[in-house]
Amino acid sequence: MDVEKIRNDFPFFSEQDQLVYFDNACSTLKPAKVLDAMSEYDRLYSTCGGRSINRLGEWVTEAVSGSRKSIASFIGASKPEEVVFVRNTTEAINLLAYSLSLSAGDVVLTSDKEHNSNLVPWQQKSLREGIVHQVVGTDADGKLDMEAYQKQLSSGRVKLVAMVWVSNLDGVSFPVSEVVEMAHRHGALVFLDAAQAAPHHDIDVSKLGVDFLAFSGHKLCGPSGIGVLYGKEEAICQLKPFMTGGSTVETATYDDHKLLQYPAMFEAGTQDYSGIIGLSSAVRYVQDIGMENIHEHVTKLNVRATEGLLSIPNLSIIGPATADLRGGILSFNIKNTDIHEIAIVLDRSAGIMVRSGAHCVHSWYHSRDIFGSVRASFYFYNTLSEVDKFVESVESISSLYS
Numbered sequence: 001m002d003v004e005k006i007r008n009d010f011p012f013f014s015e016q017d018q019l020v021y022f023d024n025a026c027s028t029l030k031p032a033k034v035l036d037a038m039s040e041y042d043r044l045y046s047t048c049g050g051r052s053i054n055r056l057g058e059w060v061t062e063a064v065s066g067s068r069k070s071i072a073s074f075i076g077a078s079k080p081e082e083v084v085f086v087r088n089t090t091e092a093i094n095l096l097a098y099s100l101s102l103s104a105g106d107v108v109l110t111s112d113k114e115h116n117s118n119l120v121p122w123q124q125k126s127l128r129e130g131i132v133h134q135v136v137g138t139d140a141d142g143k144l145d146m147e148a149y150q151k152q153l154s155s156g157r158v159k160l161v162a163m164v165w166v167s168n169l170d171g172v173s174f175p176v177s178e179v180v181e182m183a184h185r186h187g188a189l190v191f192l193d194a195a196q197a198a199p200h201h202d203i204d205v206s207k208l209g210v211d212f213l214a215f216s217g218h219k220l221c222g223p224s225g226i227g228v229l230y231g232k233e234e235a236i237c238q239l240k241p242f243m244t245g246g247s248t249v250e251t252a253t254y255d256d257h258k259l260l261q262y263p264a265m266f267e268a269g270t271q272d273y274s275g276i277i278g279l280s281s282a283v284r285y286v287q288d289i290g291m292e293n294i295h296e297h298v299t300k301l302n303v304r305a306t307e308g309l310l311s312i313p314n315l316s317i318i319g320p321a322t323a324d325l326r327g328g329i330l331s332f333n334i335k336n337t338d339i340h341e342i343a344i345v346l347d348r349s350a351g352i353m354v355r356s357g358a359h360c361v362h363s364w365y366h367s368r369d370i371f372g373s374v375r376a377s378f379y380f381y382n383t384l385s386e387v388d389k390f391v392e393s394v395e396s397i398s399s400l401y402s
């Protein structure tokens with residue numbers, strides 16, 4: 001992989017080459033190809049799809065249908081109709097939480113490392129509908145407690161397992177094939193939060209057999225405000241619509257209406273067409289780079305960064321010390337040093353962008369009595385020399401405060 005050549009694809013680097021962007025788990029940068037695809041829609045075809053049969057309307061309808069096909073193929077869906085466009089992973093999970101019919105007392109099982117987006121909607125469903133939300137623990141290396149998982153499934157009350165694939169907290173991946181297979185054996189449906197997996201891994205939903213999966217465009221070089229809920233045919237047809245209105249019905253009278261089939265039933269109102277077009281362009285772009293190449297490169301960066309940081313006294317890493325178990329994520333604390341101060345000094349003194357805080361996984365930090373962490377997250381356009389600069393800067397910050 002030629003990183004220098006790849007960087008030329010990103011306008012960001014020609015304009016802000018002095019900045020080091022290590023906040024990729026939050027949002028990634030966008031290549032010119034994606035920006036151009038979106039701007040082509042805005043400049044030349046700026047109308048709605050699925051309605052008007054004039055030539056502009058037809059162009060948009062075709063573009064949306066082509067995007068749906070590209071995304072279905074990106075995740076290995078057996079039909080484009082299994083792909084529902086939503087705003088982001090958060091909206092996908094809310095759609096699922098509102099639309100999946102469960103009874104009071106049914107259990108929804110998550111891990112103890114879920115992003116608030118895969119926690120709060122289930123807590124809300126519990127308040128609204130009396131479902132029971134239960135949590136499976138993880139160990140100090142971020143690994144799912146498979147014995148506890150098996151035990152909870154054995155109760156026979158678990159109707160949905162809703163779990164993160166790659167954690168945004170420590171970068172650790174759960175063994176999703178096993179998670180899905182065990183849940184199905186006990187009659188539970190499975191939703192996977194692939195917000196951090198989709199940017200780094202080959203996804204094959206058909207092979208995995210997962211029922212639902214979601215990801216966001218802005219974490220894989222696409223636009224913000226667009227994401228995907230995948231629903232396997234047998235699973236998605238169990239969902240009731242969440243938002244209804246224009247584009248969700250075949251016809252309506254003053255008294256009644258006839259809903260369209262999925263995915264249209266879940267895509268109410270005028271859609272984010274430029275986002276949908278941008279997302280498929282992004283997906284093609286990362287596929288051209290190659291998901292394996294991406295994974296290999298970010299792991300190489302993480303190994304180098306981890307080796308450097310581990311030599312700093314009083315610095316601790318969240319999750320396993322072995323970098324190749326943490327993909328592109330490196331979360332750390334330095335004893336007696338404020339995490340936000342570290343992030344601010346990295347930015348102001350070295351132009352390095354990281355994130356500090358609880359990374360929307362407040363529940364995990366509260367349970368461990370930890371305030372938060374500093375998180376550096378890498379992507380395929382980052383370089384080893386940026387990593388070296390980052391390590392040097394963290395070293396000098398730590399010596400200032402020790």
Ligand SMILES: Cc1ncc(COP(=O)(O)O)c(C=O)c1O
Pocket residue numbers: 025026088089090091115117118164166167168193195196216
């Ligand atoms: C694991 C995980 N799940 C869900 C989300 C929510 O994504 P979005 O804000 O795009 O809805 C994120 C975002 O950081 C995430 O990392």
